[in-house]
Amino acid sequence: xxxxxxxxxxxxxxxxxxxxxLPKEKTKPATIHRAMRxxxxxxxxxxxxxxxxxxxxxxxxxxxxxxxxACAVECVHTYSLIHDDLPCMDNxxxxxxxxxxxxVFGEGIAVLAGDALLTVAFEIVxxxxxxxxxxxxxLIRELARASGSLHLIAGQVVDLESEGKKLSGDExxxxxxxxxxxxxxxxxxxxxxxxxxxxxxxxxxxxxGRSLGLAFQVIDDILDVTQTSEKLGKSAGKDVAxxxxxxxxxxxxxxxxxxxxxxxxxxxxxxxxxxxxxxMLKSLADYLLExxx
Ligand code: GRG
Numbered sequence: 205x206x207x208x209x210x211x212x213x214x215x216x217x218x219x220x221x222x223x224x225x226l227p228k229e230k231t232k233p234a235t236i237h238r239a240m241r242x243x244x245x246x247x248x249x250x251x252x253x254x255x256x257x258x259x260x261x262x263x264x265x266x267x268x269x270x271x272x273x274a275c276a277v278e279c280v281h282t283y284s285l286i287h288d289d290l291p292c293m294d295n296x297x298x299x300x301x302x303x304x305x306x307x308v309f310g311e312g313i314a315v316l317a318g319d320a321l322l323t324v325a326f327e328i329v330x331x332x333x334x335x336x337x338x339x340x341x342x343l344i345r346e347l348a349r350a351s352g353s354l355h356l357i358a359g360q361v362v363d364l365e366s367e368g369k370k371l372s373g374d375e376x377x378x379x380x381x382x383x384x385x386x387x388x389x390x391x392x393x394x395x396x397x398x399x400x401x402x403x404x405x406x407x408x409x410x411x412x413g414r415s416l417g418l419a420f421q422v423i424d425d426i427l428d429v430t431q432t433s434e435k436l437g438k439s440a441g442k443d444v445a446x447x448x449x450x451x452x453x454x455x456x457x458x459x460x461x462x463x464x465x466x467x468x469x470x471x472x473x474x475x476x477x478x479x480x481x482x483x484m485l486k487s488l489a490d491y492l493l494e495x496x497x
Contacts, residue, residue: 259485260399419471
């Protein structure tokens with residue numbers, strides 16, 4: 205299967221399942237369910253849930269077994285975007301090609317829509333059966349750690365506290381590892397866990413996820429300076445305007461591009477032992493690197 209058909213088929217699978225897991229728009233109180241669905245179905249790339257499915261397949265599992273975990277990860281990701289866009293955080297008006305949640309529903313409902321998406325993510329994971337090597341507790345712990353104050357929230361805190369400050373390369377890497385790579389790595393690990401992955405498989409995919417997650421953020425930083433808002437579906441040039449430390453601002457564009465290549469290569473080396481079963485993970489990593497910049 206070509207990467208394009210894979211992406212389309214897996215996006216549809218994820219969207220259908222998300223629609224089943226989320227309360228319907230008219231469920232009372234309708235405002236909150238409309239707001240949750242507004243952001244969740246706003247046209248995200250579904251990168252993280254697709255990585256969950258591809259990792260399950262790389263470990264010999266079936267995408268349908270991994271679907272609840274894939275949906276849970278997308279709910280956490282969407283919550284983080286809604287909260288990140290709030291005026292008290294990054295203050296953004298535009299996300300996934302449309303006005304941000306708080307612009308449409310107001311700040312109070314946007315905060316609650318984020319809270320509700322984070323909560324429903326754990327409800328979805330809790331409903332899965334678990335697997336012999338990875339029980340439901342392990343799955344919940346995995347997602348909780350990636351989303352908590354040592355990872356996703358840690359990255360956001362340091363990011364908030366660093367605005368306008370000059371950061372070292374290590375400080376920048378900490379933000380990127382926490383804010384981006386942790387949830388992306390967990391998406392992959394959860395997929396592997398749904399295929400009853402061995403410790404060796406899990407370790408290899410963790411290395412893959414960490415390098416891919418960092419590469420993804422370096423590329424995202426590059427795109428923020430090289431692309432238009434229209435193309436990105438979110439406000440371009442925001443990092444520069446907010447005097448945020450980014451890979452290009454700390455290391456320059458050329459070094460950032462070289463780093464994205466190096467990290468992608470490291471990611472690909474980690475999944476070599478999976479052979480053909482990891483073909484989609486490999487294509488996805490290549491595709492992310494070659495995003496139009
Ligand atoms: C509010 C706890 C909390 C965390 C916010 C996600 C995040 C942390 C901030 C958003 C800004 C940012 C640059 C995050 C890094 C991760 C990233 C590049 C998110 C965008 O992911 P994509 O491109 O988005 O996969 P779509 O819309 O396609 O899902």
